[in-house]
Amino acid sequence: MAATTLPTYTKKDFQSDQEVRWCPGCGDYAILSAVQSVFPELGVPKEKFVVVSGIGCSSRFPYYMNTFGFHTIHGRAPAIATGIKIARPELEVWVATGDGDGLSIGGNHTIHLLRRNVGVKVLLFNNRIYGLTKGQYSPTSEVGKKAKSTPYGSLDRPFNPLSLALGAEATFVARSVDVFQPHLKAVLKKAAAHQGSAFVEILQNCNIFNDGAWDALTEKDVREEHTVALEHGKPLVFGKARDKGVRLHGLALEVVRLGDGVSEADLLVHDERHPDPAYAFLLSRLDQTPGFPTPIGVLRAVDAPRYEVQVAEQIRTVTEKKSKGDLAHLLQAGDTWRVR
Amino acid sequence: MATTAAEVPSRRRETLESAVIRFAGDSGDGMQITGSQFTNTTALYGNDLATFPDFPAEIRAPAGTLPGVSGFQVHFGAADVYTAGDAVDALVAMNPAALRVNLADLKANGILIVNADDFKETDLKKAGLAKSPLEDHSLDAYRVFAVGLTRLTRNALAELGLDAKSMDRCKNFFALGMCYWLYNRSMDPTLRWLQEKFRAKPLLAEANERAMKAGYAYCEATEAFQVTYDIPPARLQPGLYRNLSGNTALALGFIAASQRSGLPLFQGSYPITPASDILHELSTHKEFGVVTFQAEDEIAAITAAIGAAYAGSLAITTTSGPGMALKTEAIGLATMVELPIVVVDIQRGGPSTGLPTKTEQADLLQALFGRNSESPVPVLAPSSPGDCFWIALEASRIAVKYMVPVIVLSDGYLANGAEPWRIPDLAELPEMKVRFRTDPAGFRPYEREPHTLARPWAVPGTPGLEHRIGGLEKQDLTGNVSYDPLNHERMVQLRAAKVEAVSAEVPDAVPAGDPEGELVVVGWGSTYGAITAALRAQRGRGRRIGHVHLRHLNPLPRNLGAVLKRYRRVLVPELNAGQLLWLLRARYLVDAVPYTKVQGKPFKQAELESRIDEMLGGGR
Numbered sequence: 001m002a003a004t005t006l007p008t009y010t011k012k013d014f015q016s017d018q019e020v021r022w023c024p025g026c027g028d029y030a031i032l033s034a035v036q037s038v039f040p041e042l043g044v045p046k047e048k049f050v051v052v053s054g055i056g057c058s059s060r061f062p063y064y065m066n067t068f069g070f071h072t073i074h075g076r077a078p079a080i081a082t083g084i085k086i087a088r089p090e091l092e093v094w095v096a097t098g099d100g101d102g103l104s105i106g107g108n109h110t111i112h113l114l115r116r117n118v119g120v121k122v123l124l125f126n127n128r129i130y131g132l133t134k135g136q137y138s139p140t141s142e143v144g145k146k147a148k149s150t151p152y153g154s155l156d157r158p159f160n161p162l163s164l165a166l167g168a169e170a171t172f173v174a175r176s177v178d179v180f181q182p183h184l185k186a187v188l189k190k191a192a193a194h195q196g197s198a199f200v201e202i203l204q205n206c207n208i209f210n211d212g213a214w215d216a217l218t219e220k221d222v223r224e225e226h227t228v229a230l231e232h233g234k235p236l237v238f239g240k241a242r243d244k245g246v247r248l249h250g251l252a253l254e255v256v257r258l259g260d261g262v263s264e265a266d267l268l269v270h271d272e273r274h275p276d277p278a279y280a281f282l283l284s285r286l287d288q289t290p291g292f293p294t295p296i297g298v299l300r301a302v303d304a305p306r307y308e309v310q311v312a313e314q315i316r317t318v319t320e321k322k323s324k325g326d327l328a329h330l331l332q333a334g335d336t337w338r339v340r
Numbered sequence: 341m342a343t344t345a346a347e348v349p350s351r352r353r354e355t356l357e358s359a360v361i362r363f364a365g366d367s368g369d370g371m372q373i374t375g376s377q378f379t380n381t382t383a384l385y386g387n388d389l390a391t392f393p394d395f396p397a398e399i400r401a402p403a404g405t406l407p408g409v410s411g412f413q414v415h416f417g418a419a420d421v422y423t424a425g426d427a428v429d430a431l432v433a434m435n436p437a438a439l440r441v442n443l444a445d446l447k448a449n450g451i452l453i454v455n456a457d458d459f460k461e462t463d464l465k466k467a468g469l470a471k472s473p474l475e476d477h478s479l480d481a482y483r484v485f486a487v488g489l490t491r492l493t494r495n496a497l498a499e500l501g502l503d504a505k506s507m508d509r510c511k512n513f514f515a516l517g518m519c520y521w522l523y524n525r526s527m528d529p530t531l532r533w534l535q536e537k538f539r540a541k542p543l544l545a546e547a548n549e550r551a552m553k554a555g556y557a558y559c560e561a562t563e564a565f566q567v568t569y570d571i572p573p574a575r576l577q578p579g580l581y582r583n584l585s586g587n588t589a590l591a592l593g594f595i596a597a598s599q600r601s602g603l604p605l606f607q608g609s610y611p612i613t614p615a616s617d618i619l620h621e622l623s624t625h626k627e628f629g630v631v632t633f634q635a636e637d638e639i640a641a642i643t644a645a646i647g648a649a650y651a652g653s654l655a656i657t658t659t660s661g662p663g664m665a666l667k668t669e670a671i672g673l674a675t676m677v678e679l680p681i682v683v684v685d686i687q688r689g690g691p692s693t694g695l696p697t698k699t700e701q702a703d704l705l706q707a708l709f710g711r712n713s714e715s716p717v718p719v720l721a722p723s724s725p726g727d728c729f730w731i732a733l734e735a736s737r738i739a740v741k742y743m744v745p746v747i748v749l750s751d752g753y754l755a756n757g758a759e760p761w762r763i764p765d766l767a768e769l770p771e772m773k774v775r776f777r778t779d780p781a782g783f784r785p786y787e788r789e790p791h792t793l794a795r796p797w798a799v800p801g802t803p804g805l806e807h808r809i810g811g812l813e814k815q816d817l818t819g820n821v822s823y824d825p826l827n828h829e830r831m832v833q834l835r836a837a838k839v840e841a842v843s844a845e846v847p848d849a850v851p852a853g854d855p856e857g858e859l860v861v862v863g864w865g866s867t868y869g870a871i872t873a874a875l876r877a878q879r880g881r882g883r884r885i886g887h888v889h890l891r892h893l894n895p896l897p898r899n900l901g902a903v904l905k906r907y908r909r910v911l912v913p914e915l916n917a918g919q920l921l922w923l924l925r926a927r928y929l930v931d932a933v934p935y936t937k938v939q940g941k942p943f944k945q946a947e948l949e950s951r952i953d954e955m956l957g958g959g960r
């Protein structure tokens with residue numbers, strides 16, 4: 001479709017007529033608003049968007065988007081999205097999922113979608129809790145989480161969603177935060193522009209069951225101390241006074257204070273196109289060290305063959321080689337005999 | 341070799357109506373290939389036939405042991421052949437273990453060809469035998485041909501420069517050559533096959549060819565067989581034929597459905613015995629635009645198919661019992677969002693992993709009821725390997741016409757068994773008209789066609805049709821989420837009415853045999869052949885028996901209840917613990933009685949006949 005025929009969309013065009021039913025104050029509102037703001041700017045006809053979800057609070061997302069939408073079953077959105085994208089590669093397929101849906105019951109589908117590099121964008125809303133089932137700990141909850149099902153504290157180690165995605169060699173991996181609206185929109189646009197699977201972890205607050213889970217990152221007075229915004233080609237500098245940085249030391253990252261002989265030239269310069277996922281993996285582990293900042297932005301964005309394109313190409317190649325299938329010929333293939 | 345052709349006394353040629361031959365050996369002995377070759381040659385000759393490949397789940401159980409025995413049985417005849425045969429006329433046993441496992445099925449005075457070279461003390465020990473049955477007169481009831489297959493094959497291949505192991509791999513073709521001679525068959529089809537199969541390895545083609553010809557010549561040159569047999573071609577319906585297994589037939593049927601409907605075929609599947617061959621077959625036909633998606637698990641296989649159906653493909657998923665269990669929730673989703681998919685279950689012994697390579701019919705109630713809440717779906721079952729082709733078309737047609745998931749219940753016996761199949765003209769294939777919704781004016785996602793109650797198929801990418809579907813209960817017409825109690829009840833009824841609407845197209849049950857009388861036998865699926873053969877024999881003895889074989893298990897033929905009441909007794913033979921029986925009794929309040937077998941094996945004709953004798957009195 002020629003770009004000139006595309007209507008000029010506004011945010012309103014992507015709002016459905018359904019009443020939004022998340023709890024007042026839920027971080028999901030901010031994510032919905034960001035997506036509805038970004039979609040009109042992508043130059044894609046509205047009917048080409050398909051939003052697919054699983055089960056959970058975040059998975060109500062498609063009902064509120066005035067696009068094609070499919071609210072599926074728990075954990076399976078990546079697999080359904082894969083089927084859609086293979087069948088119609090021209091569609092823009094987005095998955096809305098959560099830490100329970102996408103990493104627990106649906107963890108297998110998430111990693112396999114990323115492994116195949118299917119051109120689907122996965123937005124993983126991470127609130128570190130099960131909201132819709134009223135407050136059990138999730139696979140991203142911190143160890144010792146006291147929740148409905150763990151009155152004495154949870155025992156299992158959490159997933160780091162970015163590390164997991166990178167372990168599957170996802171070609172686009174990013175993180176943003178519900179309340180960082182300009183940052184979130186910028187990340188969503190980059191995800192949309194990426195050819196191949198895009199995995200975006202969105203840190204999201206559940207103000208009912210896990211309020212303040214991300215306060216240490218989001219409160220105005222600390223956010224610049226506790227996050228480091230990644231920008232391709234720029235050194236990793238953070239802090240309100242932009243006086244701290246991240247430096248590579250052997251196989252580890254360390255936080256250093258600028259000055260006293262340490263300059264920006266000593267810092268790690270972010271390369272989101274680094275071919276080895278080990279680099280982005282290292283970044284994804286940065287805040288595992290207490291006191292180190294949490295990276296936000298695009299950790300990795302590399303080109304790789306897209307699964308759905310290869311599927312179509314294989315069919316084309318075989319068809320060229322064998323010529324288009326003929327049913328009568330197929331049925332009569334092999335040894336036949338005639339009975340008179 | 342003791343004799344020359346000149347010394348051979350004139351041999352008799354006997355003409356038979358039918359014969360059953362079984363090749364048995366180690367799972368590494370190539371028995372499946374040997375059996376397939378004999379079958380193909382026999383089919384080309386024009387016999388009707390049925391096959392029963394029977395192999396262990398282990399790829400290579402320890403060589404020479406009882407669990408490692410693999411068998412291939414073929415029943416071929418000059419008249420209609422309905423089963424793979426109850427008992428065996430000729431048994432080829434490549435080692436003592438194969439002999440021990442299979443001897444019980446050999447008829448008295450049957451032909452027994454054994455590889456005499458594999459009856460050494462160690463071979464006997466592996467088979468749990470203290471002494472050689474070739475020496476203790478335990479085989480006196482049979483016509484035993486103890487032939488040094490290994491030694492003779494090595495002699496025949498001596499000049500080729502192959503190592504001993506490679507030469508020994510050809511001994512099955514020596515045995516095949518003997519069988520071709522015994523049944524007066526041409527070696528040409530197998531020679532052609534060898535040239536094709538080993539095109540890149542001409543030495544192996546040569547070796548197998550030499551082994552087979554040596555086996556044939558051995559019979560000619562020795563006095564081994566006093567009699568050879570002719571089984572004249574069968575009088576089949578005129579037409580062009582090929583030999584076809586159930587799984588291949590399903591694959592071809594789905595391609596035909598794709599071509600007929602104009603919808604691209606999408607198969608989501610996860611490898612599982614005995615269904616994987618459908619995936620293998622379809623993956624070779626990309627020139628028909630077929631997408632074969634080998635998913636990460638059974639759930640992804642079906643949910644990817646649902647995604648493809650949503651996007652406008654003819655979507656199928658193929659599996660066996662354990663995979664069906666995993667797909668349950670997704671079938672419920674397809675029921676709720678009313679999207680067309682076909683779910684193929686190649687039933688095997690269960691529960692759990694059960695008997696992966698053995699046949700069973702015990703997933704019927706799972707197919708009918710194995711989902712949470714009220715979620716009826718159409719269920720179909722093919723009755724023969726060739727019928728799998730037609731069932732694939734019928735299931736696809738119903739799915740897209742009514743916008744429902746449809747379940748097909750095949751089984752291990754149909755999947756691997758083969759029969760001559762009359763190749764249809766394309767004009768014989770059913771029409772499959774599919775219309776996507778394109779008009780945005782007045783579009784409501786859950787508005788229904790008046791007769792089929794199908795909702796519109798509105799695929800993403802269609803301007804103006806943006807809408808949301810999902811697993812939450814739908815408001816009638818709009819498809820919006822609704823928790824309204826009366827709406828829920830109405831939707832439950834609508835989904836059931838839609839499946840029931842299919843019954844308008846289900847052909848009435850027309851009993852084979854007597855239209856009324858002493859007994860009606862009601863079967864479904866792969867038992868068709870055995871029941872047909874048993875009833876022919878029983879009716880030949882003057883009994884008034886009818887046979888209803890159900891291809892549609894949901895909805896059932898509308899006249900079924902009335903038909904059952906035309907007989908004094910109702911017998912339901914099944915390869916399960918009595919599942920259709922349960923259904924018929926509940927549905928029609930008839931005092932139907934069971935005949936069940938859950939041994940991982942198909943019915944024998946004799947088993948069914950003795951059950952009928954028991955019911956109607958008077959044995960033979």
